[in-house]
Amino acid sequence: MVAVAPVTLLRTEGLRRAFGGLQAVRGVNLDLAPGEIRAIIGPNGAGKTTLVGMISGRVAPSAGRVLFRGRDITRLPAHDRVMLGIVYTFQIMSIYRALPVFDNLALPVQRRLMRTALDRLALDPRAVARGVEAALERIGLQDAAAQPAGALPYGHQRLLDIAMALALDPEILILDEPTQGLAPDEIARLLGLIRHIASGVTIVLIEHNMQVVLEVAQRVTVMDAGRVLAEGTPAEIEANPDVQRVYLGQ
Amino acid sequence: MTARDRRAAWLHVAVLGGLLALQAVLPPFHHTMVARIMVLAAFAVGYNLLLGYTGLMSLGHAMFFAAGVYGAGLPVYYAGLGAGPAMALGTLAGVVLAALVGLLVLRTSGVAFLIVTMMFAQVFFLAALYFNPITGGDQGLVLTGRLPPVHLLGLELTAASPAVKYNVAWAVLAAGLLVAFGLVRSPAGRVLVAIRENEERTRMLGYNIFAYKWLAFVTAGGIAALAGAAYALLFSYVGATFASILYSIYPLLWTLMGGVGTTLGPLVGTGVMTYVVDVASGVTTSYLLVVGAVLVLLIMRLPAGVMGGVRHRWWRWLP
Numbered sequence: 265m266v267a268v269a270p271v272t273l274l275r276t277e278g279l280r281r282a283f284g285g286l287q288a289v290r291g292v293n294l295d296l297a298p299g300e301i302r303a304i305i306g307p308n309g310a311g312k313t314t315l316v317g318m319i320s321g322r323v324a325p326s327a328g329r330v331l332f333r334g335r336d337i338t339r340l341p342a343h344d345r346v347m348l349g350i351v352y353t354f355q356i357m358s359i360y361r362a363l364p365v366f367d368n369l370a371l372p373v374q375r376r377l378m379r380t381a382l383d384r385l386a387l388d389p390r391a392v393a394r395g396v397e398a399a400l401e402r403i404g405l406q407d408a409a410a411q412p413a414g415a416l417p418y419g420h421q422r423l424l425d426i427a428m429a430l431a432l433d434p435e436i437l438i439l440d441e442p443t444q445g446l447a448p449d450e451i452a453r454l455l456g457l458i459r460h461i462a463s464g465v466t467i468v469l470i471e472h473n474m475q476v477v478l479e480v481a482q483r484v485t486v487m488d489a490g491r492v493l494a495e496g497t498p499a500e501i502e503a504n505p506d507v508q509r510v511y512l513g514q
Numbered sequence: 515m516t517a518r519d520r521r522a523a524w525l526h527v528a529v530l531g532g533l534l535a536l537q538a539v540l541p542p543f544h545h546t547m548v549a550r551i552m553v554l555a556a557f558a559v560g561y562n563l564l565l566g567y568t569g570l571m572s573l574g575h576a577m578f579f580a581a582g583v584y585g586a587g588l589p590v591y592y593a594g595l596g597a598g599p600a601m602a603l604g605t606l607a608g609v610v611l612a613a614l615v616g617l618l619v620l621r622t623s624g625v626a627f628l629i630v631t632m633m634f635a636q637v638f639f640l641a642a643l644y645f646n647p648i649t650g651g652d653q654g655l656v657l658t659g660r661l662p663p664v665h666l667l668g669l670e671l672t673a674a675s676p677a678v679k680y681n682v683a684w685a686v687l688a689a690g691l692l693v694a695f696g697l698v699r700s701p702a703g704r705v706l707v708a709i710r711e712n713e714e715r716t717r718m719l720g721y722n723i724f725a726y727k728w729l730a731f732v733t734a735g736g737i738a739a740l741a742g743a744a745y746a747l748l749f750s751y752v753g754a755t756f757a758s759i760l761y762s763i764y765p766l767l768w769t770l771m772g773g774v775g776t777t778l779g780p781l782v783g784t785g786v787m788t789y790v791v792d793v794a795s796g797v798t799t800s801y802l803l804v805v806g807a808v809l810v811l812l813i814m815r816l817p818a819g820v821m822g823g824v825r826h827r828w829w830r831w832l833p
Contacts, residue, residue: 320718346720358715360708371708374701375720384702384729389516392701432720 272331273298273466274319274350274436279328281314288314290490291328296436301458301467303481303498305474307510310487312470313355316438319468320352321345346375349435353442355470357425361414365405368413368424369396372431399431403457419450423457430461437461438468443476455480478502486510519699522777522833526695529778530688537680545676547792549683551785553745554764556690558772558780560737561765563694566775567703568730569710570623573762574631577615577638578735580757581608582742584642584649587752591655597664597673601743608739609732616731620724623713632762639757654753661747679748686744687781690737695777697733698833706730707775738765771812773819777833782820 274296281289289311296302304312317323319330321342329338332348360368373395377387400406403423413424429437443451458480471477477484484501486494488510494501501507557579564570585607589595619630642649664671671678697703705726708716717723746752772783790808794801816823825832
């Protein structure tokens with residue numbers, strides 16, 4: 265019997281990264297299928313953020329390759345990867361607190377609308393406003409457009425952060441601990457949003473909250489000390505003795 | 515155009531219209547003074563694109579002003595070039611210099627950027643002194659009588675005429691404001707502010723940070739050079755002073771005084787500072803003490819500068 269290889273959207277081959285003497289990531293091979301929700305878990309210092317940093321282009325690998333739709337993008341700058349559809353949201357929430365909510369969303373919206381160099385100097389403001397409107401609707405903050413983003417309640421700021429990423433029309437959305445600091449009802453709302461976007465977007469989710477992982481992820485990659493320790497469905501991972509030892513501390 | 519943009523555009527038109535009308539009533543001394551302020555304000559308007567909108571504090575902006583001064587002044591002195599081509603040449607010199615220097619200095623940021631820009635400007639300043647036989651060094655060269663008059667609509671225009679000084683200065687300021695206002699309200703302007711607020715986030719929204727900073731740097735350099743070219747021709751003097759550190763600090767000071775990140779702030783700051791210096795130096799030789807006192811007062815009462823305070827208290831829509 266010949267196993268049919270699933271279509272791969274993104275693949276990493278032997279990715280490594282050392283910071284001085286510290287081996288943060290030591291040879292990670294990862295395959296992401298289109299449309300999946302992949303959770304990456306592991307103890308602090310396991311190399312999760314460094315790994316997605318290399319996928320998004322924020323961190324240059326010491327060795328290995330990153331392939332997107334079969335194309336080698338290892339040397340591609342981060343801002344060009346965003347335009348390919350690889351979008352990253354920061355672990356520490358990263359919005360423009362001093363700017364109005366409108367401008368926070370207008371930035372990704374206008375980036376998507378810019379096609380030629382001249383578009384940098386002149387775009388149809390109505391097209392930008394329409395895009396912002398749609399993005400606001402998605403997170404239910406239509407009335408907040410004129411407020412400074414920093415004045416929003418914390419949970420809404422987190423939603424805005426993700427809405428900014430979504431406005432870029434991503435193919436792969438990397439969420440780095442999105443539930444950090446959220447109240448249970450806000451987590452539920454966020455999970456609803458994640459499930460909703462997952463219909464068209466591949467999601468990579470770094471998460472500490474196991475409840476969240478078990479609830480939304482289709483596949484889970486467990487990292488420890490810069491390596492992939494295990495990979496499988498949430499049920500398989502829960503039952504894996506290595507994972508229990510390292511991650512769940514049992 | 516949104517209502518906010520329209521209101522801001524009208525404010526700029528009103529300010530420029532007011533300045534244009536002012537020449538009918540100003541006594542001769544203030545006539546020249548305001549002309550000088552308008553040219554220097556254009557210099558500061560360009561600088562504000564870097565400091566106020568992109569968040570880049572340069573201490574080397576004098577080199578672009580001086581590039582305009584020399585780029586326009588030397589061809590007039592040595593080759594009797596006309597005013598129009600000299601202005602164009604001066605501006606071009608600043609744009610080219612900013613394009614090249616920008617490629618190097620924008621690889622740094624923060625304090626390193628401050629120091630590297632200052633060092634490049636010092637190199638320019640020392641080069642101007644070194645080539646003393648050509649540039650006239652710190653003694654400079656006087657252009658009086660060397661600039662051929664311009665004939666326009668049957669009028670003979672000379673740089674010595676106060677009306678020509680005033681209106682050319684006004685046109686330079688208007689051009690500087692127009693370019694700055696246009697850039698700030700464009701999609702690129704929004705990106706510049708985003709870079710100031712959070713550079714990493716802006717990169718991860720798909721923007722090539724370097725390219726946008728470079729655009730701001732070259733635009734600011736071009737406006738500085740335009741101002742420098744006009745200054746040399748209108749006041750008939752070319753000298754190394756314009757490349758000195760003092761002329762890098764001036765636009766920083768004027769911008770801080772008038773309001774960082776407001777389009778009209780640099781004009782207000784330049785006007786206030788120039789008059790404070792003038793009045794104080796008429797009263798005492800230690801006029802810098804007065805300037806210092808004014809600055810301390812300003813920082814205590816209006817930390818965001820004059821126009822920054824106005825925006826904060828009354829006109830939230832001020833660009």
